[in-house]
Amino acid sequence: MITVKINLGKERSYPVYIGADLANLGRTVKSLAPGDKILLVSDERVYSLYGEAVKSFLEKNDFDVSIACVPPGETSKSLFQVEKLYARCAELKLDRSDAILALGGGVIGDLAGFVASTYLRGINFFLVPTTLLAQVDASVGGKVGVDLPAGKNLIGSFYQPKFVYMDLKTLETLEPRQVREGLAEIVKHGVIKDEELFCFLEKNIGRVKNLDRKVAQFIIERSVRIKARVVEEDEREEKGRRQVLNFGHTIGHAIEGAMEYKEYTHGEAVSLGMVAAAKISEKLGFISEDLVKRIIELLKVIGLPVKVEEVDEDKLWDVLYRDKKIRAGGLNFVLPRDIGDVFLTSEVPTKVIKEVLREIEK
Ligand SMILES: NC(=O)c1ccc[n+]([C@@H]2O[C@H](COP(=O)([O-])OP(=O)(O)OC[C@H]3O[C@@H](n4cnc5c(N)ncnc54)[C@H](O)[C@@H]3O)[C@@H](O)[C@H]2O)c1
Ligand SMILES: [Zn+2]
CATH class of the missing domain: 3.40.50.1970 (Rossmann fold)
Known part of the structure; x- marks a missing residue:
């Protein structure tokens, strides 16, 4: 223990x-x-x-x-x-x-x-x-x-x-789909703060998917530590630090909402959101194509979706802007700069979001 x-x-x-x-x-x-x-x-x-x-x-x-x-x-x-x-x-x-x-x-x-x-x-x-x-x-x-x-x-x-x-x-x-749901958040923790965890997932994918006891203990521990560190810095989400945990969640929530929580589980929607955020970051010149490919590949081998079924774009924008209004701020994105390093921005041009959404559609 x-x-x-x-x-x-x-x-x-x-x-x-x-x-x-x-x-x-x-x-x-x-x-x-x-x-x-x-x-x-x-x-x-x-x-x-x-x-x-x-x-x-x-x-x-x-x-x-x-x-x-x-x-x-x-x-x-x-x-x-x-x-x-x-x-x-x-x-x-x-x-x-x-x-x-x-x-x-x-x-x-x-x-x-x-x-x-x-x-x-x-x-x-x-x-x-x-x-x-x-x-x-x-x-x-x-x-x-x-x-x-x-x-x-x-x-x-x-x-x-x-x-x-x-x-x-x-x-x-647990059903395999529920395991994947947890794995999506673990990948998120790797991308935002822990390159070693991310590499571990890549190297041990078989044992990760089966939740082999030792492997499960390791990836859960690393994830808990990352979330704990972020929460300790910003318990009540007042300083913006806790927002890094929303990597993949801006578009992820919008997809969930636009599809009325039917098509995808939360983890699956977050997987799509992480793909979108990584691609946005690439288009804006913050991250290399190779790293984006690694993120997508890891999600794919886990069995998480990396391409979205046809989604009603108007609905998706409605949800995005409704969330924005609730937060009374900009449309915030957490973008990866590297594996293990992300930053927060509210300056993603709508045009880029639209382009990326089209790219990730099936
Ligand atoms: N408080 C937070 O910071 C935070 C963060 C992320 C998510 N959430 C919330 O967590 C909820 C989703 O969590 P969840 O996916 O665990 O949902 P859940 O509690 O609904 O569990 C999913 C399903 O798995 C079943 N189940 C649970 N444990 C099982 C087990 N060991 N074996 C077999 N079946 C089992 C449950 O009966 C349920 O049908 C959402 O409401 C979300 O908003 C909260
Ligand atoms: Zn989540």
Whole structure:
């Protein structure tokens, strides 16, 4: 097991355990939660796989464990589910010494974390991410929240868990498409800050795709460290530093939105967004053609899309500009200069974006 510490100052620093064993979860929680009640929040699918085991590991350490299961999927990241969870917390008379433990992917972490951050103005929160995406991305950084009909992640707060606990065995039950989704964010971390990670992915692609245990541990650790470093510098996204994590996300989000979240998973859309950003950077003379080819090749061998199905350009521009308005800034791009080095700019000519979008269309 490897422990990465997220340093956010006194009281709010916390460990991320990578390669831990669920069987030891109870003991680790016990050392940090003074109360005896735990509300275990999960989704029905994850609960059916790991829920009973986790419940019994907690009970062995004398916790009184209650279960709240929501249907799997993004639709559970809603105020409706938040309200139901508040009602459960109240019914169980949880107090601030008690805890909420999230067992599941990013949806569960975001939802349960938001409830933990607001119920009684904040109760103990433990995070046990079970998807690769949640382990390398959603579980680090303290963003919690839910969606509104008007858009994703519009309600939320920053709230850090007491720890993040990753048992890599849980990744064995993921579908290959879900693994690729996590790998897209790992490639992103390599391009923005870690050339060594990027080269490692290139050299070990077979074992990476199979999530061979040792390889998985390494790439997850490197990703967590990169995200942690960025978050430590700019926890609340106030200094612009955290924006580098949006590499591939400007066009990625627009593609997701224009296609109404149907055609591509988030990771697939980000893959397309990274291809677009790399090509934009090449056209503007910031990066060489060879490096762009390497980025595209790595995404391709992972099995992520590098060419987009026909996309309604008007819709795509609508989403791009709606996002821009929400942020009240320019249309921001994170562009690679090298593998492991990116920069932020709001000065990409519309003409160049259009050219690149046409180039990446199938
Ligand atoms: N807070 C953040 O900083 C942050 C960052 C990135 C993404 N997110 C959020 O994360 C969410 C996406 O995360 P996700 O992809 O993990 O989604 P998810 O939680 O919906 O999980 C995806 C699916 O995988 C299933 N699943 C989970 N673990 C499994 C396992 N071990 N074996 C088999 N099936 C399993 C779930 O039941 C679900 O159907 C989005 O809502 C996104 O907004 C948050
Ligand atoms: Zn993402």
